[in-house]
Amino acid sequence: MTYLILFCALLATAVGQSVFLTVLPSLGREAGLTEWQVAVMMSSSAFVFAIGANCWSRVTGKYGHKRLLMVGLSGYTIGTFIFASLWWAGLTGILGGTLLFVILLLARSMQSTVMSATPPSAVGYVVTMSEQRHRASAISKVTSANNLGQVLGPPLAGVLVTFGLLTPLYGILVLTIIALILVWRKLPAFDSQVKPQTGTSSPDAGPVSTSVRLFIIGCVCLFLCMAMMQQSLAFxxxxxxxADTVYAAQLTGSAMMVSAIFSLVIQFGIVQRHLMRPETLICLAVPLLAIAYLIIAAHHHTALLYLAMGLLGLGMGAAYPSLAALATMRCLPERQSRVTGMITATPAMGYIVGPPLSALAYHVDHRYPFALAGIIMLIIAVLLIIKIKSEG
Structure with a gap:
């Protein structure tokens, strides 16, 4: 029951994020914002989210996972309502130009400050209550909500966008309110602190090991490349x-849905059944991601795009929970909250650099963002495989 509640909490925000990423390029184009302004908006809010996730993870011992999870869900709900209302002001002409961009940027960043409490609270709850040998499976049980959110979000956005580009943003408020009530009423308050060892000044003092650092960097690269793809695909x-703005949002949504379906298949079929070790999954999944991005860069037909998105889903579904599990398993217990915070911040870290990097590459050639993502994944795949084999 606990895993289900945490799953639902992350699912609500995942659907919201998926809807947001699906409609944002079309909203930006409709409101007269440039590709660069859309990229800056995504990157800046991700920067705030990454800082927030690390900060929230360090105070879970004091305030508790459940309480901070409720704070994150509340912030997401209120922030989404304000953000959508500002877009309405932009689309109706009340706000426009640089003023609209600045206000949207501030609103999204303020929302990210609070909603960044959600992932470290949920994943930290799982890490605290799970055994090491089942860590990858346990993390997958809740993080698979992100993939299901990518399955449900795009078609939801595709249906609701026919009633207006802002309808999907207002629609997801229902999901986050339900998740908040569910956490408040049903989630048990299970919180465990790691006590500092004698002679240490802080539970999180000292650097993490080289291997743990590489696993965290690997997670960042996963989402950096994903951000580059999502930033550029609709454009x-x-x-x-x-394609017009509505059709581009619908086609992007369907492509992301294919990716998410394949990600769910490998998470439920392989990762959560312990059929392969995390090390093996990483060595197979990360090269597969490189191949997927290179296919997107070269594709000329929709069928190839869907094939690449399927491969992308398989790679992401296996790689992220495996890297997260190894990072939390190989760190010292007193650094658990620090590593958990860094892991849950990696999606935001990727979105700090990904969108502006993609926008720069896109202005050189429309296929360059996808090709660059493939090269980045190829490099990180080589580094991870070498490190895993050397420690094997």
Missing amino acids: FLMDENG
């Missing part, structure tokens, strides 16, 4: 295929 479909 690519509009500029290369001539």
Whole structure:
């Protein structure tokens, strides 16, 4: 029951994020914002989220996982309502130009400050209550909510966007309110602190090991490349295929849905059944991600795009929980909260650099963001495989 509640909490925010990423390029184009302004908005809010996730993870022992999870869900709900209302002001002409961009940027960043409490609270809860040998499976049970959110979010956005580009943003408020009530009423307050060892000044003092650092960097690269793809795909479909804003949002959503379905398949079929060790999954999944991005860069037909997105889903579904599990398993117990915070901040870290990097590459050539993502994943795959084999 506990895993189910945590799953639902992350699912609500995952659907919201998926809807947000699906409609944002079209919203930006409709409101007269540039690709660069959209990228800066995503990157800046991700920067705030990454800092927030690390800060929130360090105070879970004091305030408790459940309480901070409720804070994060409340912040997401209120922030989404304000953010959507500001977009409405922009689309109706009340706000526009640089003023609209600045206000949207501030609103999204303030929302990220509070909603960043959700992932470290949920994952920290799981890490605290799970055994090391089942850590990858336990993390997968809750983080698979992100993949299901990517399955449900795009079609939800595709249906609701027919009633207006802002309808999906207002619609997800229902999900986050339900998740908040569920956590408040049903989630047990299970919190455990790691006591500092004698002679240490702080539970999180000291650096993490080289291998743990590499696993964290690997997670960052996963989401950096994902951010590059999500930032550019809708614009690519509009500029290369001539799609209008609504159709581009729908096609991007369906491609992301394919990716998420395959990610769920490997998480439920392989990762959570302990059929392969995390080390093996990493060595297979990360090279597969490189291949997927290179196919997207070279594709000329929708069928190839869907094939690449399927491979992308398989790679992400296996790689992230495996890297997260190894990072938390190989760190010292007194650094558990610090590493957990860094792991849960990696999606935001990726989105700090990914969107502006993608925007720069996109202005050189529309296919460059995807090719660059493939090269980055190829490099990190080599480093991870070498490290895992050397410690094997």
